[in-house]
Amino acid sequence: MFFPWGRRARRQKLLQSPVPALWEETLEHQVPLYGLLPADLRTRLIGKARIVVAERIWGGGDGLAVTEEMKIVVAAQAVVLLAGDEGYLYERLPAIQLYPEYIAARPRRGDGGPHVGVRLGDSWQGGNVRLSWPAVFEGAEDPQDGSNVVFHEMAHHLDSLDGQMGGEPPLTTESLQKRWPGVKVEFQRLVQQLMHNRQTWLDPYAAESPAEFFAVVTEAFFEEPAGLAEHHPELFTTFAELYRVDPRAWFEQ
Incomplete structure (x- = not known):
């Protein structure tokens, strides 16, 4: 069992350590959005992303070997949705899985078949987020093209936090x-x-x-x-x- 005070202590220790050079290099070359952010927000988001990388379970599908660099690219984009949130850090997201190409869509109830097409990513109620690594990379490459699979699937995850994925996330005010x-x-x-x-x-x-x-x-x-x-x-x-x-x-x- 992990107690909240233990998690806080681990996070504090992590954030007190210097940001590794790999992080700075990866963000500079693969997540150009971070070069546009105000310095204080950039620092806060890097801290959030380091926690997500450390605490989430990461896996690769279809033989993909997930590297630390890949985790950084995904987490750095995922926490952009949390830029104004000082509480949630994807604690209710069990795992993030990356795939080398398209993802075979899981069958939904009533589909009657093993798969229903392919996707660039998906997020399931109470389950993992799955992402196509090429789509992740492409989405990060241009922060102003209107398309970002990490934003899209993490939005689905946030939508599900009220118990259903129906286009209405928890409305806190x-x-x-x-x-x-x-x-x-x-x-x-x-x-x-x-x-x-x-x-x-x-x-x-x-x-x-x-x-x-x-x-x-x-x-x-x-x-x-x-x-x-x-x-x-x-x-x-x-x-x-x-x-x-x-x-x-x-x-x-």
Whole structure:
């Protein structure tokens, strides 16, 4: 059994140690977003990422040997979603598994077959997050292209923390609870636009389900915040309150 005081002590010891050179090299060359962040936020996120690397179980599927460098790239992106959160550090995420290519989709109840296609990643209620390493690498390479599989799957994980993955994460304030029906309205509006073959700013995949809408908007919020604020101002305001951060400043340099 691990007691909270023991975990706090281990984390404190870890964060008091110097940041290894491998971390600085990996972030500089493979996670360019970190070069855009304010110094204080960058330092805090590196600390969070070091904890995630140390505490989560890491595995490789289909013969992939997971390196420390890979863990750094994944964790550094995962904690961006926690930039404004001083509490949660993925303690309820059992393990992160990386794959060398596409991931064979797990069968869902009622599918009637061994697999239902392939994916770049997936996250299951109460389960592990699985990621295609090439997709992780590509997503980190351009922090402003609107597509990031780590953000997407970690958003699904955060969505599941209230006991279900339905596109509504735990809403911790009365203000968020009042604003969230507006998110559902935006989802329905997107569905209607696509039904009428109208062009949409958001990736059409967001219309697959409320859960996918939440994950896709999360990607847009952190990678194209100015665009989201322009095209969907209410969504931007709600997600800024949810994540307690405004990423627009990161890209204004």
